[in-house]
Amino acid sequence: MAEFNADSFRSRVRAFLDENAPDLPFRTGTRAPENDEEDAQFRAWSRDLYAQGFYGADWPQQYGGNPHHHSDEEFIVSDEFARKRAPTPVGAGSLASHALINFGTPEQCGIYLPAIRSYEHVWCQLFSEPDAGSDLASMRTTAVRDGDVYVVNGQKVWSTNAYRSDMGYLLARTDPNVVKQAGISAFALDMSLPGIETRPLREMTGTSDFNEVFFSDVRVPASAMIGAENDGWRIATDSLGAERAGVGALVVRLRQNLDALIDLARRSQRSNGRASDDPTVRQTLAAFAARVQIATLMSQATMERRQRGTSRVMDVPVSKLSFANLNWDIAEYGVMLQGMRGTLAHGESEAADHGRWQDELLYAKAYTISGGSNQVMQNMLGERALGLPRDGK
Ligand SMILES: Cc1cc2nc3c(=O)[nH]c(=O)nc-3n(C[C@H](O)[C@H](O)[C@H](O)COP(=O)(O)OP(=O)(O)OC[C@H]3O[C@@H](n4cnc5c(N)ncnc54)[C@H](O)[C@@H]3O)c2cc1C
Known part of the structure; x- marks a missing residue:
């Protein structure tokens, strides 16, 4: 196998960005598209970045990962994107992908990973709640098993780009009777399910990057759970650490x-x-x-x-x-x-x-x-x- 050459990889990223970086408005930080046109542009750009192997290279090969991927690549990519002030892939797809790859079933990986790569699905992160931010384990959104589904009730907040997301990486409480970290589960939530209401917030920057997301008796298939029931804290910690x-x-x-x-x-x-x-x-x-x-x-x-x-x-x-x-x-x-x-x-x-x-x-x-x-x-x-x-x- 050829040795990884950091300089030539960097040159490739730089040349690609010089030639292809889109004329999208640069806003500092993690921001959401402001309108449908921007949303379409961001999705197309994000899809290209996965196709180039700048993102998702560490995935299993069957889902488009590169078996010769070197761990330095992600640092070079983020460095070059920052230098060029080029937009990085929109949404929480990368975060969700780590949860799916490390804890999801083969069926879940087969459905969701290709859709993350093709940007058919944009994901959002549904962790924080009005009274559970820094103290995330105090979350109160519940998911109660009812036959083949979990019934979800509660509220999330500060969910970046939730308004334009197709899927949500959701944490919810499945056992209220154990220490708080031990009663949380993770789900791949289809954002179009009945009972989900997403309300954009307007921040002091003048933009609407954050949202509130409300759940009223949302019936989520049990097959959407990522990993084992009540293992959500470990899954979330692992995927946050991977970013x-x-x-x-x-x-x-x-x-x-x-x-x-x-x-x-x-x-x-x-x-x-x-x-x-x-x-x-x-x-x-x-x-x-x-x-x-x-x-x-x-x-x-x-x-x-x-x-x-x-x-x-x-x-x-x-x-x-x-x-x-x-x-x-x-x-x-x-x-x-x-x-x-x-x-x-x-x-x-x-x-x-x-x-x-x-x-x-x-x-x-x-x-x-x-x-x-x-x-x-x-x-x-x-x-x-x-x-x-x-x-x-
Ligand atoms: C740019 C951005 C993007 C985000 N995107 C998402 C997203 O997509 N999805 C999502 O789920 N969440 C998201 N968040 C939310 C983020 O995870 C929370 O804001 C964060 O966890 C803090 O929680 P909080 O806002 O509720 O503040 P709180 O935890 O209520 O804190 C309020 C204040 O109290 C202080 N404080 C809290 N606990 C302590 C303590 N023990 N000791 C001393 N001081 C303390 C804090 O420092 C802060 O100043 C995002 C936040 C930002 C800023």
Whole structure:
């Protein structure tokens, strides 16, 4: 078998993106298509990315995976996509695919994996609830067995792109009488079933990426359960853990934002010259550059340890916290540098860079919450790395 050549793989990804990256509006973070036309474009683009083998390469060969796939590929792909600011596949198909491959039946894999690859099915993640976010195991949505079906009742929230999804990766409580993690099951939910109502939410960014999803006596075939009954916590933890490639891409984003910020400082005119002529602005930019450099080195070390199987308990919380805080600070400075124009909304022609910094700042809040909020990360650090007393929950 030929040795994996990281440089030639990177060149292939880069050349493909240079030639084919679609002219879709770039919005920072994990966002949903804004209308039917965008939805169709995102699906077509996502399908191409699977066809190229940039995604789904680690799947079993019978479902289109590449047996010669190398684990570095996913890091290179996410790095290059971030560099190009190219959209990644829309939806939670990748997350669901890990659950199906590792815990699903051959029948489920045969039905759902090809439809994820062809983008006939877009998936959403139906985990969080109004009173179960950080404390996810407290979820209250129930699935009660009734013959060949489970009857689902309850509510989910913050479900990205649920409004335009065909399938949902659902967690629901199947046993209320055991410790909370032990009574949860996972399902592949057909979003067109009667009794499911999806209501888009409008966020402060002005876009509708999140949704509320309500279930009223939804009759879900028992064959839609992924894995064994009450094994949902293990399945969810495993599939979330498999979504690891994004770490490196976040550092690329920081670097890009820093470069754009320096460019903005050079272009921003003040009464006494350009913003970059001001020594306090230059010092702030230099301090950001130092923090970006530290975050980059930390992320590289974290990824190398992961590859070698020598991860440390500090790795995830430290990387996540340093990214989320620095990303916020850079975005805030981008808004501040604009003076009054910083009050204009994203998309306004008079706003610097069409309001990119306003969108970055409003969305920066999301990065302090998703994938474990800053406070939860600090708890992890305190408890697991510093040996401080455990959080009460
Ligand atoms: C961009 C984005 C996309 C998302 N997409 C999805 C999706 O597709 N599907 C889905 O199911 N969910 C999704 N979520 C939801 C996400 O998983 C939850 O927001 C997250 O788990 C936090 O839960 P919460 O919002 O209910 O906040 P809460 O858990 O209620 O937290 C509120 C505040 O309390 C703090 N807090 C909570 N617990 C503690 C503690 N023990 N100690 C100290 N402070 C604490 C938190 O840090 C936070 O500041 C998404 C979130 C974001 C930001």
